[in-house]
Amino acid sequence: MGVPSVMVLPLLVVFAAGIYYIYNEVIQFMSKSLVRNKVVVITDAVSGVGTECAHLFHKAGARLILCGATWDKLESLYDSLITDSDPRETFAPKLVILDFSDMDSMEDVVAEVMDCYGYVDVLICNSSVKLKAPIQSVSLEMDRNIMDINYFGPSTLTKGVLPAMMSRRSGHVILVNSIQGRLAVPFRSSYAASKHAAQAFFDCLRAEVEEYGILVSTISHTFINAAEPPPAVKTAPKQNLFAKYISSQLSHGVRPSVLANEILQTVNRKRKEVMLAHPIPRVALYLRSLFPPFLFSVLAAGVKDSVLGEQMQ
Template identity: 30%
Template sequence: MSVFTQKVIWITGASSGIGEAIALELSRNANEAHPIKLVLSARRADELERVARQTGLPAANVLVLPMDVTDFGAFSAHVERVRQHFGRIDYLFLNAGISQRSTVAETDFSVYQRLMDVNFFGTIALTKAVLPLMLAQRSGHLVVTSSVAGKLGVKYRSGYCASKHALHGFYDALRAETHSAGLHVTIVCPGYIRTPISLQALNATGQVHGKMDANQEKGMAPDVFTRRLLKAVSRKKEEVYIGGPETFGIYLKRFLPGLLSRILRNREGA
């Protein structure tokens, strides 16, 4: 974990789930000899303050920066605030996102727009705002949370799948463009991780799903996931799949696509 020492690490979606777990795991490994500086962003300021307290880091080493990832016009000001506070940005963990539980036939088009705004456009807009600073530093590491659903098409998640698929194309291109400038991009595809993502998923009309999926409830603990993620990031892995047996679907898609198609179309439940 020494690669994160003295680094400024900005985490979006930091008020819960994977984002919160990343903040806590990084702080767990920090001490006077290996300090870190965190920027915590999400919409809920009170929850960000809670996470900031739980990190146990000195107040000077944590910047709570409430942010709506669909307020694209505010990103330049947010980046400037981080720059003024800490002087640089070394890691940007892009975790903010929402899921979906509805069929294509039933889903309002506005739901697809919301999913793309949060999961795709918000992510690339913040990246675009941070990029000039990282290019000027000639260093920086973007860590993008996709999903196993970013590699497959899964029932009841058409918009979620589309938004996550789009991330791969954008960040693969960005990686190629900025490698010679000293930047790195890691795309992580979680499987079932025990987070509130299904509770907060959108239904066909854009309302909150409000139910915990059985697979999510039995999923990998966030702290276990996060330790594996941070190890991959420290090794500058380009793409990593973390979860249970569901991650094998990515390999089936590559080598036995017909078999995977039969499995997915016969799969019941959301």
């Protein structure tokens, strides 16, 4: 007895959904198996994204080196990882105090990281600090601090673990950057500058170390949204509607758990570039390259209306 024609489409949908579910489960299993026994360094493990990464990689059997500026938070994270895991399938994480705003300590930090296992398989540079302010109000000291944390710190640590990677002819360096490493928006001058610098450094590094079997990946995302979306606020009717629309799209951030999972998938799939952004920011990137005067006009109009200045993250 044949299947009624009206049932064909629902059955196809169910079948496709089943295949998709199985595919995702296989990918998740492969991701975890590929990082088992790997030495993984997370530079800001006590942040939202860092904590999510720590849990994912720890459950997958990685040998974690967790870095952070606060010892109490590192110990708290350590306790939560040990409590929620099977000691027969996981390794106890090692903890290292790391503060990129103190560049004088970087030599000792690199030595401590390398002393843990003697080498690093995966380095995840996810430390970052943001600043929202008009250019004229940002001091030189603040500029330097942001550059230390967002650029000089990650690049210095990478240089420190690089010799061992080169001698072993393997390794993976991941920069968790920002879409503002490619697209600058108003009131983010120091932040965007540091992200542009980091993007350029790791792009150069990718080409220079490829012959040693070392992979360099950059993940560009919109702002990290760790909170629930705020309630809608009524705005003045005379605001620039197009600029308002762009700002509303750019304000749709990525959840820490989503970004952490993307980092794990990047290790698995060995992707060199990942973009986590909604369509409007992607379109803005194309406009920056193909029609820059138009984009500049839109951004300037947004500043005049105080829409982008208040809402862009």
